[in-house]
Amino acid sequence: MRSLVTRFSAAAAAAGALVPASVYAAAVEGAVQKQATNIEAIVMFMIFVLATLGITFWAARRTKSAKDFYAAGGGITGFQNGLAIAGDYMSAASFLGIAGLVYMSGFDGLIFSVGWLVGWPIILFLIAERLRNLGKYTFADVASYRFQQTPIRTLAACGSLATVTFYLIAQMVGAGKLIQLLFGMDYLWAVVIVGVLMIAYVTFGGMLATTWVQIIKAVLLLSGASFMAFAVLAKFGFSPEAMFSKAVSVHPKATAIMAPGALISDPISAISLGMALMFGTAGLPHILMRFFTVSDAKEARKSVFYATGFIGYFYILTFIIGFGAIVLLLAPDATGAYPFLTTAPAAGALANPATIIGGSNMAAIHTAHAVGGNLFYGFISAVAFATILAVVAGLTLAGASAVSHDLYASVIAKGRASERDEIRVSKITTVIIGIVSIFLGIAFENQNVAFMVGLAFVIAASANFPILLMSMFWGKMTTRGAVMGGWLGLISSVTLLVLGPTVWKSVLGNPAAIFPYDNPGAFTIPLSFIAIWFFSITDNSQTAQDERRSFEAQYIRSQTGLGAEGASAH
């Protein structure tokens, strides 16, 4: 333990201090220093990699058609898909970031957990079954169902690629730093390993391998987190009150950790953040894509039910783990030492949470060490790595599908590309995305990229979600309305985010932000909907009238599944 302490500088410890706007990707902040090689973690991670590569080999032999590649043949069950969605969605940022946020400021962590969850019921009630009935491989299939293919597919592909790219950069940089911290591996190697593995999973095993990587990761993460929360609560005789009481007594913020703090300062920020979290989830291309892997609307609904259960349960666990970190890391151990802090507090004083070794994102990892010793610490480190792999594999597949299925097959080849060509383009794109993200990961190593996950959510909520929702619900929508609404949502969200405090002030170093809010969702989401409405109702062209007439057929299919894609034969 001593050697671990000396390997970290105080600067590395301070780097984990959270700023509110960046909680989205808390795991990716700040500079970190390499840790001593963590043998247990490396061995367990190797086992994970070998197992998942074995699955990829198995999946590759079963992946023949485009439907196999994009949608795992449509043969995933609702329960499996629920786990895979959970595995796709529970990123390292939400595991380490929320536990770290709870450790630093208590209750505020719960606000994010809640926001990240409540999009799921909305997806179920309004989107999942219509999406499944209308679509084939990507959400653009649905958004462009009765419209002109070229403009809508181009828009949807740009929205998808923007979301995927920003999300991916945050994940790659986070992966590099985390692995450096957990495994004692160089940043460069960490990023290359993540890039190479994700290329391998996706190009060879397609959606089937990606799905199983996500399922395994979800099971590992849920079991590991359950054990930790159980072990923490067991120390207090399973009395949350006893745990909270101890936490309040050792945390410098005392009872303030039991109430909302400075994280949300004004109502507009609160609502804006809430909207981006809730509707952004319903516009993430890698999540929407998962609904095409099940056989019908019935299984699609079941997947959301299971996913909501797993994700909600997981967020409750991270909250307990965060409090576990407070009571275990900020209180002296049996020998009176503070093994997880860089500097022990002066006699009689309370420990400072910011002195945690490796920064606040390490709170969950140190808690694993405190409750389960070296072996469990290694296990949780390996799970954190596996978590990143599962998320980047899903993102890469979604990005590759946007290029091959939407841009190549529909826009460039105008629907005349053969299935084989389409898959080939998809695999080439996967390799390109993998290589590009390795380079981006290296380029952004020393940048604060935490805002990028926020950006991904705002774009998803302001560009993808409105066109998808309106195309399914509103018969009077036209191509022009969708194009204007989608592009306005995309451009306004990127612009306002850049002009906001996080990027304009903190990242670019300007004295004051031009746009006052960190999260532009409350402005850009309504803007997109209003633009769709306005430019549709004022559109009286012949094509617009044809598009309105063809809503009836789409409506019947979306409601009943008449003519919907089924599962493939095998």
Added chain:
Amino acid sequence: MKENAQRILANPKFQELVQKRSAFAWTLSVAMLVIYFGFILLVAFGKGFLGTPIGSGVTTWGIPVGLFTIISAFILTGIYVQRANGEFDELNRQIMEESK
């Protein structure tokens, strides 16, 4: 396919399915929005209430309110899936059967 579609549209059961399912889905959506934005507005305007201890302990009202929001999301999805995969799918099956 086109004839099937016309038959479906003319089937009163189709209207019934669509009406019932939409009303149900929107009701639950509104319930979720009210619960969630209620929580967010409490965070924005009712910090005092969320920070008030329950009884004489340190556990505040914020904890059960937050947990309730998480659990309600799960329960609402359960309620929808229960009815959609049972009653609505049965109705849908009949509609598809009668359209052939």
